[in-house]
Amino acid sequence: DQQVKQNSPSLSVQEGRISILNCDYTNSMFDYFLWYKKYPAEGPTFLISISSIKDKNEDGRFTVFLNKSAKHLSLHIVPSQPGDSAVYFCAASANWGKLQFGAGTQVVVTP
Amino acid sequence: DGGITQSPKYLFRKEGQNVTLSCEQNLNHDAMYWYRQDPGQGLRLIYYSQIVNDFQKGDIAEGYSVSREKKESFPLTVTSAQKNPTAFYLCASSGLAGAGELFFGEGSRLTVL
Numbered sequence: 761d762q763q764v765k766q767n768s769p770s771l772s773v774q775e776g777r778i779s780i781l782n783c784d785y786t787n788s789m790f791d792y793f794l795w796y797k798k799y800p801a802e803g804p805t806f807l808i809s810i811s812s813i814k815d816k817n818e819d820g821r822f823t824v825f826l827n828k829s830a831k832h833l834s835l836h837i838v839p840s841q842p843g844d845s846a847v848y849f850c851a852a853s854a855n856w857g858k859l860q861f862g863a864g865t866q867v868v869v870t871p
Numbered sequence: 872d873g874g875i876t877q878s879p880k881y882l883f884r885k886e887g888q889n890v891t892l893s894c895e896q897n898l899n900h901d902a903m904y905w906y907r908q909d910p911g912q913g914l915r916l917i918y919y920s921q922i923v924n925d926f927q928k929g930d931i932a933e934g935y936s937v938s939r940e941k942k943e944s945f946p947l948t949v950t951s952a953q954k955n956p957t958a959f960y961l962c963a964s965s966g967l968a969g970a971g972e973l974f975f976g977e978g979s980r981l982t983v984l
Contacts, residue, residue: 764913766913769911794972796975801959801977801978801980802977802978803875803877803961803963803975803976803977803978804914804961804973804975805975806972806973806974809972849913849914858916858919858929859916859973861906861913861914861915862913863911863912863913864913
C-alpha cells in the first residue's frame with residue numbers, strides 16, 4: 761500500500777520555465793515532508809523539506825507548497841536549469857518515523 | 872570529508888551465492904538504513920538500525936540480513952533466498968533516532984547472472 765504517490769513519472773520543461781512536481785499522500789499522520797533529487801547511478805541528495813505546521817518553504821529556486829486538507833504537496837523550480845534534469849522523490853514521515861518514498865518523477869529540462 | 876561510503880559500486884553474482892554490500896559512515900549518525908531502488912517503484916526500505924546491536928525489518932526484508940556491530944558500519948547481505956536481487960541498493964544514515972533528513976551513499980548496483 762503506497763502511502764506517498766507521485767503520479768507523473770516524467771516531466772519535460774523548457775530551460776527558464778517553471779517545473780511543478782506533484783505528490784499526494786494518504787496518511788494523515790505524516791507531519792514532515794521532503795524532496796530528494798537523484799542523478800543516475802548516484803544516491804539521492806536532500807533538496808528541501810517542510811513541516812506540517814507550514815504551508816510553504818522556499819530555498820532559492822526551490823519552493824515546496826503543502827496543502828494538508830488535500831493531502832498534497834508540490835515542488836516548484838523556478839527558473840528550471842539543465843542541471844535540474846534528474847529524478848525527484850517525494851518523501852514523508854510521521855512523528856520522526858521511517859520515511860516513505862514516492863516512485864519519483866523524471867524531470868528533463870530542454871534548451 | 873564526512874559522508875557515507877558504499878562498496879562495491881558494481882557487483883555481479885551468480886544465482887545461489889550470498890553477497891555482502893558494505894556501508895560505512897563517518898557522520899557520527901545513530902541511525903542507518905538500507906533501501907532498494909527498482910525502476911518505477913521508488914525507494915523501498917529493507918532494514919534499518921537506530922542504535923548499535925539493534926536493527927528492524929523494513930518493508931521488504933525477506934532474503935536479506937544485516938548486522939550493526941559498530942556505529943559506523945551497517946553491512947547488508949543479499950542471500951540466495953532473495954528471489955529477485957538485481958537492483959540498485961542505497962545505504963543512508965540519519966542523525967535522529969527516527970528519520971528526519973537522510974544522507975545517502977552513492978549506491979551499489981547488484982546484478983545476478
